Each structure stands twice: as C-alpha cells, then as structure tokens.
Amino acid sequence: MPWGIRSSRTAPLPADWWRRRTIVLKRDGYQCTHIREDTGRRCTEKATDVDHIGEAHDHRIEMLRSLCSWHHNQKTARQGGSRARSGKKSVSHPGLVSD
Ligand SMILES: [Zn+2]
Numbered sequence: 392m393p394w395g396i397r398s399s400r401t402a403p404l405p406a407d408w409w410r411r412r413t414i415v416l417k418r419d420g421y422q423c424t425h426i427r428e429d430t431g432r433r434c435t436e437k438a439t440d441v442d443h444i445g446e447a448h449d450h451r452i453e454m455l456r457s458l459c460s461w462h463h464n465q466k467t468a469r470q471g472g473s474r475a476r477s478g479k480k481s482v483s484h485p486g487l488v489s490d
Contacts, residue, residue, distance in 0.1 A: 402446070402447040402448035404450070405450050408450070411441070411450060411452060411455065412441045412455075414452055415441045415452060415455045415456065415457055416438055416441065416457050418452075418457075419438055419456065419457035421437060421438050421457065422434075422435065422436070422437065422438055422457065423435070423436045423437070423438045423457060423458050423459035423462055424438070424456045424457050424458065425458055425459070425462040434458075434459060434462060436459030436461065436462070437459060438457030438458060438459055439458075439459060439460045439463075440457070440458045440459070440460055440463040441455050441456070441457055441458070442455065442456050442457075442458045442463055442466060443455060444456055
C-alpha cells in the first residue's frame with residue numbers, strides 16, 4: 392500500500408513531506424505516540440504513519456506525531472464521521488458474565 396499517492400485527504404502534503412515524516416518518526420523512536428486512555432501508557436506498536444495533531448495543512452514538525460497504522464486508522468475513521476462504531480460493541484451479555 393503506497394503512501395501519499397492520491398490519498399483522499401483535503402490538504403496536500405508538502406514537497407518535503409518524506410523528510411518531515413522521517414524526522415518525526417526518528418524523534419518518536421519509531422513508536423506510536425498514542426496514549427491509552429485506560430492505562431495512561433503509550434501504545435507499544437511500531438509507528439508506521441505520521442499524523443497531523445492540529446489542522447491537516449499544518450505540517451510543522453511539532454504539530455506532527457507518529458502513530459501505528461491501527462491508531463491512525465482509528466483517527467481517520469472518526470474524522471470521516473459517518474461511520475458510527477462508537478463503543479456499542481463492548482456490551483457483553485449479562486448472562487455470560489461468570490465472575
Ligand atoms: Zn498505536
């Protein structure tokens with residue numbers, strides 16, 4: 392899956408995106424920077440994507456962060472909006488709870 396070619400993002404990536412991307416990945420140690428809300432710990436997955444913290448057109452190094460593909464997909468899906476997969480799935484059947 393090639394990156395950056397004709398993606399559906401609204402803001403175009405800068406010409407030096409690959410340089411910025413490498414800087415950000417190195418800075419973050421090639422590890423996902425997502426902080427888990429339940430444990431307060433950083434995700435331990437390998438970072439494969441660089442995400443915009445702020446606006447999609449704000450490409451400053453300090454406004455970029457490394458994410459694993461899973462967390463990046465999570466964010467992208469949320470931004471896309473129309474997909475309503477917000478937590479309903481985790482409700483377990485009361486009869487199945489054994490402890
Ligand atoms: Zn992650």
